[in-house]
Amino acid sequence: MILVGAVSEIPVGESVRVQGQVAIAVFNVDGEFYAIDDTCTHQDASLSDGWLEGCAVECPLHAACFDLRTGRPSGPPARKPVRTHEVVLVDDQVYVHETIGTGVPAEVVGAGSGEIR
Amino acid sequence: MRAVTVVGASLAGLTAVRALRDQGFDGRITVVGEEPHAPYDRPPLSKEFLAGTVSEADLALETPEDTSLGADWRLGRTAASLDTAGRAVVLDDGERIVSDGVVLATGARARCLPGQALDGVHTLRTLDDAIALRKVLVPGSRLVVIGAGFIGSEIASTAAGMGLRADVVETEPVPLRKPLGLEMGRLCSRLHATKNVRLHTGAGLAGLVGTTRVTGVKLTDGRELPADVVVLGIGASPCVDWLIGSGVELVNGVRTDARGLTTVPGVVAVGDCANSDRAHASEPVRLEHWTNAVQQPIAAVAALLDREHNPPAHHALPYFWSDQYGHRIQFAGHRTEGSTVEVLEGDVDSFDFLALYRDRDGNPEAVLAVDRARSFGRWRRQLAGLLSPAH
Ligand SMILES: Cc1cc2nc3c(=O)[nH]c(=O)nc-3n(C[C@H](O)[C@H](O)[C@H](O)COP(=O)(O)OP(=O)(O)OC[C@H]3O[C@@H](n4cnc5c(N)ncnc54)[C@H](O)[C@@H]3O)c2cc1C
Ligand code: FES
Numbered sequence: 001m002i003l004v005g006a007v008s009e010i011p012v013g014e015s016v017r018v019q020g021q022v023a024i025a026v027f028n029v030d031g032e033f034y035a036i037d038d039t040c041t042h043q044d045a046s047l048s049d050g051w052l053e054g055c056a057v058e059c060p061l062h063a064a065c066f067d068l069r070t071g072r073p074s075g076p077p078a079r080k081p082v083r084t085h086e087v088v089l090v091d092d093q094v095y096v097h098e099t100i101g102t103g104v105p106a107e108v109v110g111a112g113s114g115e116i117r
Numbered sequence: 118m119r120a121v122t123v124v125g126a127s128l129a130g131l132t133a134v135r136a137l138r139d140q141g142f143d144g145r146i147t148v149v150g151e152e153p154h155a156p157y158d159r160p161p162l163s164k165e166f167l168a169g170t171v172s173e174a175d176l177a178l179e180t181p182e183d184t185s186l187g188a189d190w191r192l193g194r195t196a197a198s199l200d201t202a203g204r205a206v207v208l209d210d211g212e213r214i215v216s217d218g219v220v221l222a223t224g225a226r227a228r229c230l231p232g233q234a235l236d237g238v239h240t241l242r243t244l245d246d247a248i249a250l251r252k253v254l255v256p257g258s259r260l261v262v263i264g265a266g267f268i269g270s271e272i273a274s275t276a277a278g279m280g281l282r283a284d285v286v287e288t289e290p291v292p293l294r295k296p297l298g299l300e301m302g303r304l305c306s307r308l309h310a311t312k313n314v315r316l317h318t319g320a321g322l323a324g325l326v327g328t329t330r331v332t333g334v335k336l337t338d339g340r341e342l343p344a345d346v347v348v349l350g351i352g353a354s355p356c357v358d359w360l361i362g363s364g365v366e367l368v369n370g371v372r373t374d375a376r377g378l379t380t381v382p383g384v385v386a387v388g389d390c391a392n393s394d395r396a397h398a399s400e401p402v403r404l405e406h407w408t409n410a411v412q413q414p415i416a417a418v419a420a421l422l423d424r425e426h427n428p429p430a431h432h433a434l435p436y437f438w439s440d441q442y443g444h445r446i447q448f449a450g451h452r453t454e455g456s457t458v459e460v461l462e463g464d465v466d467s468f469d470f471l472a473l474y475r476d477r478d479g480n481p482e483a484v485l486a487v488d489r490a491r492s493f494g495r496w497r498r499q500l501a502g503l504l505s506p507a508h
Contacts, residue, residue: 043161049490051498060447060490061438062407076135077158077411079180 004035004087004094015057017048020098024085027068029055034068035085035096042078118422119144122206122214123188124196125222125356126150128158128407129388131178133220133414134188140424146188147214149206151223153193154244155179160407162247163271164440168278169251176244196223199363201381218421221360221371221379221386222414225353225405230325237331238347241268253346256280261334261344263322265292267439269350270305274441277312284342285314286334288321296437296448300458301472301485304465308442317342353405355390368392370403376426377417385417396433397482397504398451406437431501434483444468447490449497450483458485462492471496 004010004018004026015027023038025048034055038048045061052058056065056074064078071081086097121137123130126148134146150156157176165171195209205213227240239250250272254260260276262269265287273283285292291302292309309316317336326333326341333343355370365379366372371386373379375394379386386393388410392403412432419426436449455477463470471492474483484500486493 044165046490049494051494058494060494061445062411075182076132076180077178079177 001088001095001097004033004096007089007092007094010094013052015048015050015052017046018096020085020096021100023048024096024098025050025057026087026094026096027052027057029068033087033089033094035087036066036068036071037082037085039082040064040066040078041073041080041082047082118142118217120216121146121218121220121421122216123148123220123222124206125220125224125388125390126152126190126192127156127222127224127388127410128178129222129224129390129410129414130220131156131183132411133222133387133418134186135183136415136418137422138186139415140418140422142418142422145216146186147191147216148188149191149194149196149208149214151193151195152243152245155190155192157244159242162244163241163268164275166247167241167251167254167272167275173244196359199360199365199384201364201384204383217383219384220414220417220421221357221365221384221390222388222410223356223359224389225355225370227349227353228351229349230322235325235327235331236329237327237345238325238349240349241272242353250346250348254279254281258282258345259343260284260346260348261286261342262348262350263334264350264352265289265305265309265316265318266350266352267293267437269348270309270441271439272348272350273309273314274312277314277442283314284317284344285309286317286320286322286336286342288319290318292316292318296452297485298452298456298458298474304468304487305441305446308444308468311442353389355392355403357390368401372401373417375416376420377413378420383421385421387413387417395435395451402435402451404435406435408436429498429501431498434497434501434504436497444487445490447486447493448483449493450474450481450500452483453477456482461496463487463489473500 010028025038026035040059049060050057058065065074071084083099085099088095156178196206197209198207205215227242260281260283262273262285265285273285276283292305294302321337323335323337331347365381370390370392373386373391373393377385389405392401395402434449439446453476456474458472460472469488471486471489476482484496
């Protein structure tokens with residue numbers, strides 16, 4: 001598990017980037033925490049720098065939107081989902097349980113669900 | 118509306134097809150594209166694709182969902198004329214595609230020099246151009262880029278990263294003076310210097326040297342630069358010659374209103390070929406930016422189908438990015454001559470900052486960031502809120 005920080009250090013509407021095997025973006029959406037791979041699946045941009053809109057983040061480069069719960073993009077230009085990671089709260093500390101492996105099998109693209117947890 | 122023809126099978130054309138289906142159009146869609154390739158992304162052509170770190174497959178624009186669009190793609194076919202009275206797009210072999218709506222999305226082509234072409238002289242607009250250029254960019258060879266615009270600057274940056282000796286020639290006193298202004302243009306001069314790319318400003322191209330192969334370039338100040346490869350980054354012209362005489366008004370591209378409607382009913386124009394009225398700009402602007410080519414088709418299709426379209430306020434501001442020498446430049450807004458720049462965050466000297474442009478009257482008009490994507494996203498939206506719709 002990767003320590004992200006104290007709950008109070010990540011205010012509502014904010015995001016932080018932590019380093020696992022790859023960079024991971026952690027978001028606070030109205031008190032709920034979500035973690036996804038930080039690098040956009042489209043080209044080279046950091047999703048923790050993106051714009052939070054409800055439970056989705058808009059990539060800061062070409063505006064693909066990823067659902068933080070499933071990792072699925074809502075449409076172009078992204079073609080693949082990002083991996084999601086489990087967030088665990090222990091004693092007011094936020095931890096990420098990193099999903100191991102490549103995570104997203106090719107079949108989930110365009111299929112019913114990108115849920116990989 | 119029962120049938121729509123889209124001319125141009127690239128970013129704006131594909132986006133128009135998606136928008137037609139998203140907005141409920143279930144009639145026939147025909148797409149005519151001059152290039153033999155399925156729609157692909159151009160920005161990587163001067164960046165990762167040229168450097169060899171992404172493949173041709175990575176450039177594909179179509180997503181798995183696009184297989185359900187149900188369009189008839191005529192690739193490798195050129196539209197030769199538009200018969201507005203007969204509502205037909207006429208192809209190079211005389212075939213007539215009749216429809217009640219037409220989307221013009223023919224983009225732009227790289228400007229060349231008049232006269233005989235020498236071997237070793239390149240332009241960069243298409244995938245085929247990029248494949249050809251990639252072959253000759255070998256470490257140790259000497260590259261001269263004419264024009265320090267976005268594409269010229271990015272090619273120099275990529276080539277320097279690949280171990281070439283690169284020179285860049287620019288008539289203006291700094292790179293990117295028009296879009297960014299003198300002060301931030303100076304910053305771009307310094308970016309070239311970080312990787313020892315020699316920038317020659319205030320100098321034009323007097324001529325190419327060589328008989329069959331280029332061996333150098335002559336500058337207007339009398340100097341001569343040796344070259345194995347020359348890339349002309351001297352801008353692009355809209356692909357609209359085929360529309361001459363059609364009745365569609367042409368002024369630096371296809372003239373449209375703010376929604377993309379041309380002077381001919383049922384015909385809209387979008388992307389790099391469209392010279393359009395814009396909110397927040399006093400004159401029509403022909404934008405040559407990726408984001409315009411994915412936003413404008415949605416508005417134009419809504420106008421064509423007579424649907425409502427209410428994009429977020431910040432979509433009314435032009436936005437572009439450019440990657441140079443390991444730094445990401447992002448810009449939103451319309452810069453006007455006489456603007457002033459104020460650095461609001463970070464440090465210009467370390468290429469990590471955000472700056473706000475104000476017009477002559479002191480009103481905010483644009484925002485620029487280098488390696489500050491998060492602040493940039495916030496400022497882009499904030500700036501849109503500051504500008505009144507009538508500005
Ligand atoms: C090397 C490069 C790097 C770039 N980098 C960036 C960047 O970093 N950031 C950014 O914001 N923008 C960038 N851009 C700009 C961006 O790619 C363009 O704005 C975008 O491609 C415009 O899309 P479009 O569909 O309007 O036109 P185009 O992509 O030019 O497509 C037009 C298509 O129409 C076809 N066509 C033309 N005439 C006809 C005809 N008569 N009949 C049939 N087909 C026809 C053409 O062959 C072409 O395939 C870059 C462009 C290039 C070339
Ligand atoms: S890099 Fe994220 S949408 Fe392009």
